[in-house]
Structure formats: structure tokens, C-alpha cells
Amino acid sequence: MLSYNEKIRHIAKKIxxxxxxxxxxxxxxxxxxxxxxxxxxxxxxxxxxxxxxxxCGINLTNYLTQRKERIGIIAKGCDSRNIITHIIENKIKRxxxxxxxxxxxxxxxxxxxxxxxxxxxxxxxxxxxxIVVTGGGIEKIWKLSDVLQENCIICTHRNPVxxxxxxxxxxxxxKDVNRYEDIRRIERLSPAEKAEFFDDLLAxxxxxxxxxxxxxxxxxxxxxxxxxxxxxxxxxQDPTDIRTFHFLRAFxxxxxxxDCGSCERACPMGIKVRTLTxxxxxxxxxxxxxxxxxxxxxxxxxxTYNPNDPDDTFR
Amino acid sequence: MNVIKIDKKTWTEGIGRLxxxxxxxxxxxxxxxYQFKALEKGESPDFSMLNTRLSPKSIIYPQSEVMFEYSLxxxxxxxxxxxxxxxxxxxxxxxxxxxxxxxxxxxxxxNFETPEYKDPYWxxxxxxxxxIGLACNTPCSTCFCVDAGSGPxxxxxxxxLLIDAGEYYYARVNTAKGxxxxxxxxxxxxxETKDAELAIENLKQAAENRITARIxxxxxxxxxxxxxxxxxxxxxxxxxxxxxxTCTYVCPxxxxxxxxxxxxxxDGVRMRNxxxxxxxxxxxxxxxxxxxxxKTKRLRQRFMxxxxxxxxxxxxxxxxxxxxRCINLCPVNIDIRKICEAMNGFEPEQKxx
Ligand code: SF4
Ligand code: SF4
Ligand code: SF4
Ligand code: SF4
Numbered sequence: 001m002l003s004y005n006e007k008i009r010h011i012a013k014k015i016x017x018x019x020x021x022x023x024x025x026x027x028x029x030x031x032x033x034x035x036x037x038x039x040x041x042x043x044x045x046x047x048x049x050x051x052x053x054x055x056c057g058i059n060l061t062n063y064l065t066q067r068k069e070r071i072g073i074i075a076k077g078c079d080s081r082n083i084i085t086h087i088i089e090n091k092i093k094r095x096x097x098x099x100x101x102x103x104x105x106x107x108x109x110x111x112x113x114x115x116x117x118x119x120x121x122x123x124x125x126x127x128x129x130x131i132v133v134t135g136g137g138i139e140k141i142w143k144l145s146d147v148l149q150e151n152c153i154i155c156t157h158r159n160p161v162x163x164x165x166x167x168x169x170x171x172x173x174x175k176d177v178n179r180y181e182d183i184r185r186i187e188r189l190s191p192a193e194k195a196e197f198f199d200d201l202l203a204x205x206x207x208x209x210x211x212x213x214x215x216x217x218x219x220x221x222x223x224x225x226x227x228x229x230x231x232x233x234x235x236x237q238d239p240t241d242i243r244t245f246h247f248l249r250a251f252x253x254x255x256x257x258x259d260c261g262s263c264e265r266a267c268p269m270g271i272k273v274r275t276l277t278x279x280x281x282x283x284x285x286x287x288x289x290x291x292x293x294x295x296x297x298x299x300x301x302x303x304t305y306n307p308n309d310p311d312d313t314f315r
Numbered sequence: 316m317n318v319i320k321i322d323k324k325t326w327t328e329g330i331g332r333l334x335x336x337x338x339x340x341x342x343x344x345x346x347x348x349y350q351f352k353a354l355e356k357g358e359s360p361d362f363s364m365l366n367t368r369l370s371p372k373s374i375i376y377p378q379s380e381v382m383f384e385y386s387l388x389x390x391x392x393x394x395x396x397x398x399x400x401x402x403x404x405x406x407x408x409x410x411x412x413x414x415x416x417x418x419x420x421x422x423x424x425x426n427f428e429t430p431e432y433k434d435p436y437w438x439x440x441x442x443x444x445x446x447i448g449l450a451c452n453t454p455c456s457t458c459f460c461v462d463a464g465s466g467p468x469x470x471x472x473x474x475x476l477l478i479d480a481g482e483y484y485y486a487r488v489n490t491a492k493g494x495x496x497x498x499x500x501x502x503x504x505x506x507e508t509k510d511a512e513l514a515i516e517n518l519k520q521a522a523e524n525r526i527t528a529r530i531x532x533x534x535x536x537x538x539x540x541x542x543x544x545x546x547x548x549x550x551x552x553x554x555x556x557x558x559x560x561t562c563t564y565v566c567p568x569x570x571x572x573x574x575x576x577x578x579x580x581x582d583g584v585r586m587r588n589x590x591x592x593x594x595x596x597x598x599x600x601x602x603x604x605x606x607x608x609x610k611t612k613r614l615r616q617r618f619m620x621x622x623x624x625x626x627x628x629x630x631x632x633x634x635x636x637x638x639x640r641c642i643n644l645c646p647v648n649i650d651i652r653k654i655c656e657a658m659n660g661f662e663p664e665q666k667x668x
Contacts, residue, residue, distance in 0.1 A: 030648040031653065032650075035648045039551075114347070120365055120456060204345070206564050208560050208591075210646050213558055234577050236575070237379040266646030266647075268368070268644040
């Protein structure tokens with residue numbers, strides 16, 4: 001994917017110079033291994049700052065919300081799906097956007113690598129289908145496919161579903177992916193075992209809300225956890241309040257989450273928050289045959305009434 | 316300052332003995348990272364960490380802390396009376412604090428213990444806690460403690476500084492509290508202080524030479540507040556910020572909190588929880604007006620506070636000890652080193668008066 005850089009810069013330069021857009025949203029090189037910084041550029045001569053590699057896992061759609069100008073945005077498969085969701089939810093207009101589509105082969109899971117490397121990581125290099133990590137005098141080599149983000153391993157929409165420019169030929173989509181094995185395992189647990197599982201899952205949460213704030217879906221002016229009149233949920237480190245935050249947040253993402261993995265990537269404590277959103281994503285697929293962010297024309301399941309609703313309550 | 320040498324063979328024995336006198340806290344591996352936790356009987360602090368993921372500030376300043384309790388039950392005599400909660404403060408000893416984090420307690424003290432205001436909760440915990448540091452022989456690439464007024468072998472804020480010298484630890488004792496702990500531990504091998512200081516100096520030099528992360532703070536003081544406040548770079552540096560507050564929660568020197576009442580039935584408590592200048596609610600007025608109504612303003616506040624207002628107010632360096640946590644844990648790679656450089660080097664086109 002390193003080879004995308006030139007094409008990205010070329011397109012960005014063109015659309016800025018032609019005045020098609022006022023800014024381009026992309027990534028610039030980070031100051032640490034395995035992380036880049038979302039950024040914007042306004043001038044054609046600055047396009048050399050833009051970079052693309054396997055450390056661009058934060059969903060850039062989050063930066064579009066309610067912007068007013070004409071924008072060029074770099075979008076991999078999941079970002080493009082969130083752009084569709086954003087357009088449907090009136091958070092941005094299609095006419096405002098020039099979407100620079102990036103066929104994606106997966107982002108590196110920085111938590112996974114860090115947790116398997118005892119020293120400080122100083123350098124991470126891609127070498128064919130391998131990834132070479134060095135630091136503190138040691139070197140470790142992984143197969144790329146083993147250290148991709150969990151959501152990338154099971155991704156079935158690597159190519160942008162909506163775009164104006166494409167920086168490379170589409171990549172082959174992954175077939176016969178077993179997307180919900182982990183969720184099925186949890187579904188089979190007894191209520192007591194589930195309670196224990198969720199306690200463990202969320203035990204180290206510090207309620208920083210990085211998972212929420214990084215998510216393009218979470219754009220409410222005042223989130224239910226922040227409101228105080230009425231106060232829906234306590235603000236302390238009480239485990240019940242922490243669970244309430246997570247469960248309700250997940251429900252608010254039902255039928256909208258694209259499993260982009262931003263939330264999990266952002267969490268400073270490495271909590272697998274996708275576990276919750278994935279259950280709802282699975283339900284949407286199984287009950288309504290719905291995948292978020294695929295089609296601009298179709299209404300999301302939570303905004304439509306269907307006389308054949310799978311649930312008795314609604315029929 | 317007195318230095319003793321502790322043979323590592325006698326280490327666990329001494330820890331065991333101390334457990335008879337104090338509540339012990341130390342770094343332990345918890346899943347994928349290290350955290351400060353109360354040590355169980357027979358458990359030793361795990362010094363193989365680079366540093367803990369979260370700073371030790373919560374040991375003295377818990378993320379959620381109950382301050383008062385009250386009852387809304389009108390049949391009770393003490394109904395509606397706010398009473399301080401009774402907590403037992405037994406002496407505790409924290410092992411393995413890195414020098415940057417120890418220095419951070421001194422910075423935080425500026426907020427909780429001033430001539431006018433004394434925060435009883437913070438002060439009581441601080442006073443009943445002894446801090447035993449662990450010098451950093453191998454600082455990380457994001458450690459800029461030296462430029463932030465601390466250093467890998469800095470004693471500030473520590474009762475004892477431990478220096479790992481292979482087969483043994485040197486223990487440099489800085490306070491009476493520290494002396495008492497050493498006595499209780501039974502580690503007693505006295506050593507020729509001069510030789511020890513020399514050995515420590517060599518290790519210190521080696522550690523400082525490994526520090527690659529630098530910041531410049533020398534010109535922050537002379538900059539004008541309005542100049543920095545209105546500097547054009549904020550929009551660019553704040554763009555990626557998602558206002559998650561991670562940087563403030565993991566920071567050993569961030570001290571802000573919010574006060575909340577929580578009531579169940581007729582029993583209520585008043586508690587404080589960490590808060591963050593990165594959150595919109597932090598400055599939301601009752602009128603609905605919010606002076607920091609955009610993320611750029613909130614990000615600017617965090618860095619102006621640490622690198623300018625604090626510098627001006629206390630005349631004792633920046634409100635940062637260079638631990639590097641915010642750099643490592645910011646989900647979008649906002650790097651205080653870059654921002655500090657931008658501020659320190661900023662030249663306004665036109666100086667405001
Ligand atoms: S909930 Fe997580 S995976 Fe889903 S869209 Fe939001 S950030 Fe992406
Ligand atoms: S990002 Fe992680 S630690 Fe922060 S609120 Fe979300 S799950 Fe909790
Ligand atoms: S600087 Fe980084 S860690 Fe801090 S609030 Fe912004 S995004 Fe979160
Ligand atoms: S501002 Fe960042 S580097 Fe400085 S003390 Fe806080 S977390 Fe550490």
C-alpha cells in the first residue's frame with residue numbers, strides 16, 4: 001500500500017489546485033511507530049505531507065461531521081461506508097465531497113504487537129508479507145496476516161463502496177470469512193458466565209471515552225453519559241455505570257456500525273470494545289439482512305417499519 | 316544522604332517483613348501492561364516494566380473518591396446533614412515509582428496544598444504514603460524528563476530512590492520516612508557512600524546519555540499570553556484531536572476534578588471524579604454559554620496551561636514531567652513535544668502589548 005502515496009498526492013494536488021475542494025483530509029507521518037496523525041491540507045504545495053501506510057486505522061469520516069466546506073477525503077473501505085452513513089444521517093452532503101478511495105489490505109494492530117513485544121518498540125517495517133519489529137536490542141518478525149486488526153482480518157469490504165477517484169486497482173475481497181465466531185461463543189454462555197465475561201472485558205476501562213469520541217457515529221451534542229438533567233448514568237468508576245455506558249453506546253450504533261475498528265484501536269487500555277458492537281452488527285445482518293454503509297438509497301433498519309418484522313412486538 | 320546496598324537475594328525477605336508494617340503497592344503485570352496494585356502477601360513488585368500504563372497519581376488522588384455522605388431519610392436526626400466520610404488511613408509504601416512520576420506529586424501538591432487551601436483527602440493520603448522510586452537505567456524514546464526538570468535518577472519527591480545495579484540495589488535515602496522503612500525492612504548492608512555515589516553517578520550518566528527526546532522550554536516565559544493564545548498553529552495541531560481526555564487521565568500532573576452527588580434510595584454521597592479540560596462540559600456555564608465551545612480551544616487550554624500559564628504562575632518550569640504517557644497513548648498521535656517546540660519557537664508577526 002506504500003505505493004499509493006504518489007497517487008494520493010497527485011489527486012490531492014489536482015483537486016486543490018482546480019479548486020474542487022478547499023481542504024483534503026488525510027494522514028501525516030506520526031512521531032511514533034505504528035501511528036499516523038489525521039491532518040488536513042489546504043495548499044497544493046503541501047500534499048507531500050500526506051502519507052498512507054498500514055498505520056492509518058483511525059476512521060477519517062469522524063472528521064467530516066458538520067463541516068461546511070468542500071472536502072477531499074481519503075477513504076479506505078470502512079471509511080467509505082461510514083461516509084455513506086454520514087450522508088444518510090445528514091452529517092455531510094455528498095456534493096461537498098471528493099472521495100479519494102483507497103483499496104485496503106488491512107491495518108496493523110498496534111495493541112497486538114505491543115503486547116507481544118517486551119521492550120520498547122522503536123521501529124516497525126513492512127517486508128513483503130512480513131512485519132519486522134525492532135527495539136531494545138531485539139527483533140521479532142510476524143506474518144502480516146497475524147498482526148492485522150481483528151476487524152481487518154474478517155473484513156469483507158476492503159474496497160471503497162463509494163468514491164470519486166481510486167488510487168489503485170481494487171483488491172480482491174476476502175471470501176468465506178467467518179465473521180461472528182467470537183460472538184457466537186459469547187451467545188452460548190449462561191447469563192452468569194456472560195456477566196462475568198463482560199465484567200472482565202470492561203474491568204480496566206478508565207472512562208476516557210476515546211472509543212466514543214473516535215467513532216464517526218457518536219456525534220450527539222450532549223452524549224447521554226454527559227448529560228446531567230436528567231442524569232442517566234453515574235459518572236464515577238462504579239462498574240455498573242461503566243457497563244451502562246458501554247452497552248448503551250453499542251445500542252446507539254446498531255445498524256450504523258461498519259466495524260471499522262477505530263474504537264478498539266483508540267482505547268488506551270486495549271479493551272476489545274468491538275465485542276459489543278459486533279453483536280448488534282450480526283443481529284442486523286441476520287434479522288434484517290442489513291449491512292451499514294453499503295447503499296445510499298436504502299433506509300437503515302432502525303428508521304423503517306416492516307410489516308414482516310422478525311419480532312412479534314412490532315408486527 | 317545515606318546510601319545502602321541491598322543484596323537482591325535478601326529483597327523478597329525484606330518486602331515480606333515490610334508487609335507486617337505497611338500496606339504495600341507496586342507495579343504488577345495486569346494483562347498486557349503494568350499497573351500499580353496492592354501487593355498480596357508474598358507478592359513482590361515487578362520491576363521488569365518500562366513504566367506503568369497509568370500513572371501512579373491515582374494512589375493519592377483516586378479517579379473516583381467519596382468525600383461526604385448524607386441521608387435524605389427525614390425520620391433520621393441527621394437527615395440532610397453532610398458528613399465527612401470516615402476512612403482509615405493506614406501507612407502505605409509504594410515501590411517502583413519512576414522519578415518523573417514522583418516529581419509529579421510535587422507538582423500536583425501545588426494544587427491540593429496551598430497556603431490558602433488544603434485538600435484534606437489528598438493531603439492525608441499523601442502524608443501516609445511513602446514513595447520508593449526506581450531509577451531508569453533504560454529510558455524510553457519518548458522520555459523527555461531531563462528537559463522537563465526531572466531526570467532518570469532524580470530524587471525529587473522520593474523517600475528512597477532504588478538503583479538497579481545488577482546483583483544488588485543501591486538505595487539512596489532522602490527522608491526520615493525512608494530511613495524508617497529501611498529499618499523496618501531489615502536490609503541493612505551499609506556501604507561506603509562515596510563509592511556508591513560514584514557508581515550511581517556512572518549509571519546516571521549512562522541513562523541520561525540514552526535520552527533522545529528533547530524539548531525546549533527556555534523561551535516560554537518571555538512569550539506573550541495573547542500571542543500564544545492567538546497563534547495560528549492551533550488549528551493545525553488540534554485537527555486530529557478527538558477530545559477524548561486520555562492524555563489528561565494518564566498524565567501524572569493533571570489534577571482537575573468534577574463534583575457529583577449520587578443518591579440511592581435515601582442514601583447519598585458526594586464524590587469527586589477526575590475531569591478533563593478536553594471535555595466540552597468542563598467549561599459549560601449554567602447559562603448555556605461555553606467559553607471553550609470548540610475542540611481547538613480545549614486542546615489549546617491543555618497545552619497553554621501546562622506550558623504557559625503554569626510557567627508564568629509558579630516560575631518553576633512546566634507542568635509536565637516528561638513521562639511520555641500522553642504521547643504514547645493519544646489515539647491520534649498528538650505529541651506534546653511538537654506543540655512545545657511550536658510554542659517555544661513562536662514569533663508573532665506583530666507583538667500584542
Ligand atoms: S462503533 Fe467502533 S467499529 Fe463501529 S463504526 Fe464506531 S468506531 Fe467503528
Ligand atoms: S477508550 Fe477504552 S478506556 Fe476509554 S472509555 Fe472506551 S473502553 Fe474505556
Ligand atoms: S490530545 Fe489525544 S489523548 Fe488528548 S484529548 Fe486529544 S485525542 Fe485524546
Ligand atoms: S503532559 Fe504528557 S509527558 Fe507530560 S507529564 Fe503529562 S502525560 Fe507525561
